[in-house]
Amino acid sequence: NLKAIIFDVDGTIAETERDGHRIAFNRAFERENLSWHWDVDLYGELLEIGGGKERIRYYISNYLPSFNINQSLDEFIAHLHLLKSRYYRQLLENNSIPLRLGVKRLIQEAYSQGVKVAIASTASVANVEALLETSLGNPMASWFEVIAAGDMVERKKPAPDIYLLALEKLNLSPHECIAIEDTNQGLTAAVKAGLKTVVTVNQYTEKQNFDEAILVLNHLGEKDLPFRVIQGENYG
Numbered sequence: 001n002l003k004a005i006i007f008d009v010d011g012t013i014a015e016t017e018r019d020g021h022r023i024a025f026n027r028a029f030e031r032e033n034l035s036w037h038w039d040v041d042l043y044g045e046l047l048e049i050g051g052g053k054e055r056i057r058y059y060i061s062n063y064l065p066s067f068n069i070n071q072s073l074d075e076f077i078a079h080l081h082l083l084k085s086r087y088y089r090q091l092l093e094n095n096s097i098p099l100r101l102g103v104k105r106l107i108q109e110a111y112s113q114g115v116k117v118a119i120a121s122t123a124s125v126a127n128v129e130a131l132l133e134t135s136l137g138n139p140m141a142s143w144f145e146v147i148a149a150g151d152m153v154e155r156k157k158p159a160p161d162i163y164l165l166a167l168e169k170l171n172l173s174p175h176e177c178i179a180i181e182d183t184n185q186g187l188t189a190a191v192k193a194g195l196k197t198v199v200t201v202n203q204y205t206e207k208q209n210f211d212e213a214i215l216v217l218n219h220l221g222e223k224d225l226p227f228r229v230i231q232g233e234n235y236g
C-alpha cells in the first residue's frame, strides 16, 4: 500500500539541466571573467558529478590542471556557486522551466488520494524550492511534505543518504514508498535506500543502465500523449 512518492528534481520533475543550470553556470563564469564555457556535450560529461559545487571542483581538477587562485579553493567555489544559483533563480523567475509531461498530474493524483509527495535531490534546497514555486506555484509547491536536498547530507547521490533522510523525515519505510528518477546515479541511490524506482529518461540519460529500475519510461505521460515503456514491467 503506497504511502509516498519521492521525486528527484533536476531532469525528473523538469528539464532543468541543459537550459537552466548549465546556462547559469556559464553566466557565473562570465561574470567572474573566467574563460570557461560548459557546452551541451561537456555538461553531459560533467553531470556524472552530482551537486553544483562538486561539479565545479571536479571540472577544475580534471580539466584545468594548472588552475591557480590566491584564495582558498573552497571559498572560490562557494562564491561561484552562490552566483550561479542567483542566475539560476533569475532564469526560473523570468522564464520558468516547464514541468515534464505527467508530473503535475501525478502530484495532483497522489495528493488527492492521500499519498504523500516528497523530494530527494542533490541540488541545493533554495534551488529546489525556487523550481517548485515557479513551475508548480502555490499551493501545490507546499504539498511537498518533505524536501531533502543538497548539503543536508554529506554524501550525495549515488550514495543513498538523501533518500534515507527523506524516508526518515516522512517516517516511512522504503516498501511504503516509490522513487522517481532520471539518472543512473539517482537510481543507484534510491535502490540502495531500499526503494522501488521508476525511471523517466531524458536526452542526457537515455543510454544509461537502468537494470535495477522496476520500470523505465520516456516520460510519465498524459491522456493524449501516453508514455512508452522502454524497459521492464517488473512491478514486483
Ligand code: XBP
Binding pocket: 008, 009, 010, 011, 017, 021, 049, 050, 051, 052, 053, 120, 121, 122, 123, 124, 125, 127, 157, 186
Ligand atoms: C541534480 C544535480 C544538481 C544540479 C545543480 O540533482 O546534480 O547538482 O545539477 O544544482 P538531482 P546545484 O537530479 O538529484 O535533483 O547547483 O543546486 O547543486
